[in-house]
Amino acid sequence: MVSAQMVKTLREMTGAGMLECKKALEEAGGDLEKAKEILRIRGLAKAEKKAGRETKEGIIQTYVSQDRKVGVIIELNCETDFVARNEHFNELALNIAKHIAQISENANREGTGEDILKQAYYQDPTKSVEEVIKSAIAKIGENIQLRRFTRFDTDGYVHAYVHGIGRVGVLVDYRSDKMDDRVLRVIQDVAMQIAAMKAEYVDVNSIPAEVIEREKRILAQQARQEGKPENIIDKVVEGRLKKFYQEKVLLEQPFIKEEKKTVGQYLGENALGIQIKRFVRYELGGI
Known part of the structure; x- marks a missing residue:
């Protein structure tokens, strides 16, 4: 039995319409996470708003x-x-x-x-x-x-950046061969990148396996619904997975100051031995 509260919660989480949410929940047997996947596959989910934001x-x-x-x-x-x-x-x-x-x-x-x-x-x-x-x-x-x-x-260094009037902030834990003004300028660029582009992971290897498997499953279903032949589904998924990395993975994102290179390439070109260990991004009212 799908309750009105469940429909309301799913709508708040996805931004999809009430009817679409109800249908997705019925198809998912009341499982919210499965219902979210169904909506994403159908292309009905909007930006992933969280319940209780x-x-x-x-x-x-x-x-x-x-x-x-x-x-x-x-x-x-x-x-x-x-x-x-x-x-x-x-x-x-x-x-x-x-x-x-x-x-x-x-x-x-x-x-x-x-x-x-x-x-x-x-x-x-x-x-x-x-x-x-x-x-x-x-x-x-x-x-x-x-x-x-x-x-x-950290046994490395920490850098903080707050954007504008304090609605977005970033904390970065990193290693560097040395500490000088040049390093600080580069790490400030990285912090601004995280603030602007909302990276979620440092590199591809830091993405949990279950997240990658979920994305592959969703991308495969989307490709099938678009009528792509089964024998090219895997290739389509791999191509679209690269786009997912470019959106979510810091080192794979196009660098905001020079979009022809990635953040990873930008760090490598500076030859300062900077290694991003972890980061956290806060947005006022976010999750």
Whole structure:
């Protein structure tokens, strides 16, 4: 039995119409993931919106230690855009990011405000992080919530980039043969690339096998529905899989400053021994 709530959830996740969602759920026996695949194969799914996606205002804030060995990115939410631009709110966001970086139990960790609210605040251990936030709420006059955070600890280096007024931010963990202004310029380019092009994986080898198998299955079904002969389906799938890599894989993406080369080629040409280990991209209200 497909409920109205299930149809609503699938619609929020895919952007497809109510009737199409209902039919897909019935065909999938009520399995949401299978229904999503069915919609994608039919070409009905739009950008993959997630159920419960946040629409609050706020800011993406980052902090990197002086030695570049520890980096933090957070999303701090408030109720209005006016407060998001408030000096006290921005200062609170930076101090929370610094707190996460200073407390050893947060090393290489990601989580939500619930994970750190009870911690003694690094600037004043007589207060908890929760008390600091409540004090800011009283001062600013709006509800404030630490929605999520990620901290990288590395034997390489960490770089942070926040785009514009704090709606998108990136944290990159990388290795380099040396550390100078040229390296920083290149890694800044990479961070801007991630922010703009929404890469999800560093390289093809970092894509989980189940993700690749799912894409192959969907691409094969799409090709069959287009009437492609069965004997060329595999070739069609491989060709379209390359496009998937160009969209989702950082090192395979066309470089935004020179689209005739990939990000991987750009890094190689600079001969600085830069190796991207991992990254995280936050967008305000995203997942």
